[in-house]
Amino acid sequence: MLPEHGRTAQDLLAELSALKAADLPVRGGKVTAYVYDTGRPEVHETAHRAYAEMLEVNMLDPTAFPSMVAIEKQVVGAVAELLGRPGAPGIFTSGGTESIMLAVKAARDHGPGGGEIVLPVTAHPAFHKAAHYLGLDVVPVPVDPVTFTVSPAAVEAAITGRTVLVVASAPSYPQGVIDPVEEIAALASARGVLCHVDACVGGWLLPWLREAGAAVPPFDLSVPGVTSISCDLHKFGYAPKGASVLLFRDAELRRRAYFASAAWPGYTIINATVQSSRSAGPLGGAWGTLQALGAEGYRELGRTTLEATRRLVKGVAAIPGLRVLGEPEASLVAIAGSDDVDVFVVSDEARRLGWFLQPQLSYAGIPANLHITVTGVTLAGVDALLEVIAAATEAARTRGPAVVPDGLPELISGLDLDALDDATFAELAASVGVDLRGSGSDGAAQPEMAVVNAVLDALPAATREAILVRFLSVMYS
Numbered sequence: 001m002l003p004e005h006g007r008t009a010q011d012l013l014a015e016l017s018a019l020k021a022a023d024l025p026v027r028g029g030k031v032t033a034y035v036y037d038t039g040r041p042e043v044h045e046t047a048h049r050a051y052a053e054m055l056e057v058n059m060l061d062p063t064a065f066p067s068m069v070a071i072e073k074q075v076v077g078a079v080a081e082l083l084g085r086p087g088a089p090g091i092f093t094s095g096g097t098e099s100i101m102l103a104v105k106a107a108r109d110h111g112p113g114g115g116e117i118v119l120p121v122t123a124h125p126a127f128h129k130a131a132h133y134l135g136l137d138v139v140p141v142p143v144d145p146v147t148f149t150v151s152p153a154a155v156e157a158a159i160t161g162r163t164v165l166v167v168a169s170a171p172s173y174p175q176g177v178i179d180p181v182e183e184i185a186a187l188a189s190a191r192g193v194l195c196h197v198d199a200c201v202g203g204w205l206l207p208w209l210r211e212a213g214a215a216v217p218p219f220d221l222s223v224p225g226v227t228s229i230s231c232d233l234h235k236f237g238y239a240p241k242g243a244s245v246l247l248f249r250d251a252e253l254r255r256r257a258y259f260a261s262a263a264w265p266g267y268t269i270i271n272a273t274v275q276s277s278r279s280a281g282p283l284g285g286a287w288g289t290l291q292a293l294g295a296e297g298y299r300e301l302g303r304t305t306l307e308a309t310r311r312l313v314k315g316v317a318a319i320p321g322l323r324v325l326g327e328p329e330a331s332l333v334a335i336a337g338s339d340d341v342d343v344f345v346v347s348d349e350a351r352r353l354g355w356f357l358q359p360q361l362s363y364a365g366i367p368a369n370l371h372i373t374v375t376g377v378t379l380a381g382v383d384a385l386l387e388v389i390a391a392a393t394e395a396a397r398t399r400g401p402a403v404v405p406d407g408l409p410e411l412i413s414g415l416d417l418d419a420l421d422d423a424t425f426a427e428l429a430a431s432v433g434v435d436l437r438g439s440g441s442d443g444a445a446q447p448e449m450a451v452v453n454a455v456l457d458a459l460p461a462a463t464r465e466a467i468l469v470r471f472l473s474v475m476y477s
């Protein structure tokens with residue numbers, strides 16, 4: 001509510017801090033998804049100051065604020081240099097989704113308009129979102145059930161005369177494995193089709209892991225046939241959120257991502273991104289983080305991240321009832337359970353112990369699992385993390401798998417969701433023991449999610465999506 005009289009900074013900061021008390025902590029390494037922590041508070045503090053310095057600069061008009069053009073060129077230049085093509089044209093965007101949206105727009109507008117995107121089922125949903133927004137169709141290609149990567153032959157078979165873009169991930173988020181970029185890019189090029197590498201999570205990580213001794217196959221803009229690549233600085237660049245870079249093979253393709261409009265009597269619109277008015281704060285924050293860490297800092301973070309990942313993978317393999325899916329090639333690890341260890345229950349038990357392990361639902365023959373993104377800070381706490389995983393696994397074995405209320409998936413699948421308002425939907429869920437508003441049995445901010453996840457897991461993807469939309473709507477009602 002808007003107060004009648006303005007409040008003091010002290011007063012309102014106290015309120016923000018109280019509101020944040022129930023949040024997952026963004027520092028310290030106990031949250032193994034969503035947040036990226038270097039373990040060096042001074043770096044994040046420097047980034048905050050650079051962010052604040054640029055906060056009120058509006059990136060809407062580069063002629064009005066030349067500072068942001070200079071900074072953007074530096075940031076894009078640094079990414080181009082790391083990703084195999086110094087001087088490659090690029091765009092600073094608000095995140096992976098926006099980079100992908102623009103890569104897909106460029107591909108669509110490069111061709112005659114309309115068309116299809118060929119992608120592995122493990123590709124990020126941002127491509128589905130882009131296709132949805134931009135009027136394209138998605139052609140999903142299954143992945144190998146052991147390696148979780150896509151086969152070049154299967155990608156080739158999916159390409160048609162309507163294909164405007166082929167996608168490979170480096171790595172994909174779900175299992176942290178790298179698609180065969182060289183082969184996919186070569187066959188796309190042979191068919192005259194553009195190829196985007198989604199290195200949102202790996203772009204600013206894989207080169208440093210390679211320097212630290214990891215076997216990282218070629219994946220960047222130096223690979224023939226790769227026409228664009230996305231790299232999120234708000235992931236392994238450790239920058240504050242709102243920072244990603246999209247690079248193109250050439251300026252012609254970048255122009256296809258731009259949008260200009262003179263079809264109104266107002267100011268001239270020329271946008272590089274989906275957003276028009278936007279703060280240069282994230283750009284300042286990203287620039288500040290890159291400058292504060294330098295190559296030396298990232299090299300060291302790459303070394304500790306690789307060591308922590310190896311220790312985690314080895315440690316998990318030794319915990320009865322758990323197994324790592326595939327062979328993680330970056331620092332993203334997916335852990336599956338077994339008949340008597342339900343990973344959704346493991347996640348709830350870990351949460352009780354103060355750690356967040358991200359549940360991933362089963363899909364396309366890939367079992368449900370827990371996702372851990374290892375970051376720079378993880379090494380210091382990797383033994384504690386393994387102890388928590390072991391303890392949570394034992395507790396989950398004792399508790400047994402989450403029980404899906406009898407007949408609930410069938411009931412949900414048969415519902416006409418459009419005929420229910422949000423309140424009725426929430427009541428219906430509560431009547432079968434599923435609390436969508438998320439207060440756990442102990443009443444605190446530790447929701448029991450295992451049953452919710454088990455119910456979702458039992459539903460087909462389209463029904464899951466409809467339910468998730470209702471979930472969000474109920475949360476905000």
Ligand SMILES: Cc1ncc(COP(=O)(O)O)c(C=O)c1O
Nearest residue numbers: 095096097124172173198200201
């Ligand atoms: C491989 C990959 N692509 C794209 C994205 C989307 O990024 P964002 O959440 O910044 O929009 C993610 C996010 O985790 C990702 O892992």
